[in-house]
Amino acid sequence: MELTLQAPLDMHLHLRDTEMLENIAQASTHTFSGAIVMPNLVPPVSSKEEVIAYKERIMDSIGNENFIPYMTLFFKPDYDRVFLETIREKITAIKLYPAGITTNSEGGVSGFDVEELRPALEAMSDLNIPLCVHGETNGFVMDREAEFVSIYEKLAAAFPKLKIIMEHITTKESVAALDRFENLYATITIHHLLITLDDVAGGMLQPHLFCKPIAKRPEDKEALLKVALAAHPKVMFGSDSAPHPRHAKENCGCAAGVFTAPIALQLLVELFEKHHALDNLQAFVSDNAQQIYGVTPLNKTVTLEKKPFKVPTDYNGVVPMYAGEEIAYSIKEAK
Numbered sequence: 065m066e067l068t069l070q071a072p073l074d075m076h077l078h079l080r081d082t083e084m085l086e087n088i089a090q091a092s093t094h095t096f097s098g099a100i101v102m103p104n105l106v107p108p109v110s111s112k113e114e115v116i117a118y119k120e121r122i123m124d125s126i127g128n129e130n131f132i133p134y135m136t137l138f139f140k141p142d143y144d145r146v147f148l149e150t151i152r153e154k155i156t157a158i159k160l161y162p163a164g165i166t167t168n169s170e171g172g173v174s175g176f177d178v179e180e181l182r183p184a185l186e187a188m189s190d191l192n193i194p195l196c197v198h199g200e201t202n203g204f205v206m207d208r209e210a211e212f213v214s215i216y217e218k219l220a221a222a223f224p225k226l227k228i229i230m231e232h233i234t235t236k237e238s239v240a241a242l243d244r245f246e247n248l249y250a251t252i253t254i255h256h257l258l259i260t261l262d263d264v265a266g267g268m269l270q271p272h273l274f275c276k277p278i279a280k281r282p283e284d285k286e287a288l289l290k291v292a293l294a295a296h297p298k299v300m301f302g303s304d305s306a307p308h309p310r311h312a313k314e315n316c317g318c319a320a321g322v323f324t325a326p327i328a329l330q331l332l333v334e335l336f337e338k339h340h341a342l343d344n345l346q347a348f349v350s351d352n353a354q355q356i357y358g359v360t361p362l363n364k365t366v367t368l369e370k371k372p373f374k375v376p377t378d379y380n381g382v383v384p385m386y387a388g389e390e391i392a393y394s395i396k397e398a399k
């Protein structure tokens with residue numbers, strides 16, 4: 065059994081910087097045609113110069129691969145129209161983090177006061193810059209995303225022409241919100257389609273499955289599967305592959321992030337095949353994203369074959385999901 069995907073896109077990716085960027089970029093750039101690159105570096109990517117310089121460092125690290133890094137800017141409430149106009153052509157989206165909610169998000173937003181956010185969000189809406197959001201409150205960890213839905217609704221209603229992407233959704237509440245507002249969209253990871261909190265903490269603690277938002281309940285996973293497997297036109301694949309060095313994960317004080325980039329497509333094919341939904345995978349992994357973002361990716365054809373692949377125990381010091389285990393599909397060719 066073989067399957068060929070055209071121009072797979074990863075609409076939420078952490079490529080990091082410096083040595084980590086050099087070490088892990090190829091895991092994405094070999095098999096994906098492009099990716100939305102997250103801006104949560106230290107310091108966050110928040111000026112035109114930083115976007116340009118970061119993109120150059122990414123291009124330097126990817127060698128001959130055909131790959132477009134779709135750049136993002138770290139949202140700050142004081143961005144004004146003039147600044148956004150000058151940066152428009154350099155970025156594909158702007159990423160909003162609630163302050164302190166996850167890795168390197170200290171400079172994010174607190175309070176979510178619509179009037180305070182209005183100048184920046186109205187300008188983004190007029191300039192057709194999508195807003196990508198890490199949607200979690202600082203409430204009880206299992207409720208953070210569901211609590212954030214009321215903030216999504218407030219923003220979606222106040223800025224009806226602004227495209228709002230609910231990033232890495234993990235709950236049935238976020239899935240339900242998709243159809244209530246025309247301007248709400250979502251990315252879904254492969255790990256949230258495969259695991260629940262039980263896999264993270266039900267037995268011995270699994271640091272390599274720990275991420276933000278944390279994996280939720282079986283009924284949440286079912287709701288995610290329903291829209292992903294149907295390739296609901298408002299959802300797209302975004303891995304949220306978030307590498308950390310082994311010592312930062314296997315540590316007292318485990319960093320959040322699951323590294324899936326090298327096995328994401330293989331796992332997606334296995335999952336969609338299991339649910340008899342292979343016909344919808346192309347839309348979930350590329351076509352929907354092209355529609356939503358209005359991007360035209362580089363041609364890249366990726367062929368997967370049903371041949372067991374033993375997942376390496378680490379990639380240059382980063383431990384992937386399912387390290388050392390066998391998965392059903394392998395990459396046969398990417399060109």
Ligand code: DOR
Nearest residue numbers: 166167275276306320321
């Ligand atoms: O698990 C996560 N890791 N969630 C995020 O939102 C950030 C990411 C990271 O940058 O490590």
Ligand code: ZN
Nearest residue numbers: 076078102304
């Ligand atoms: Zn992320």
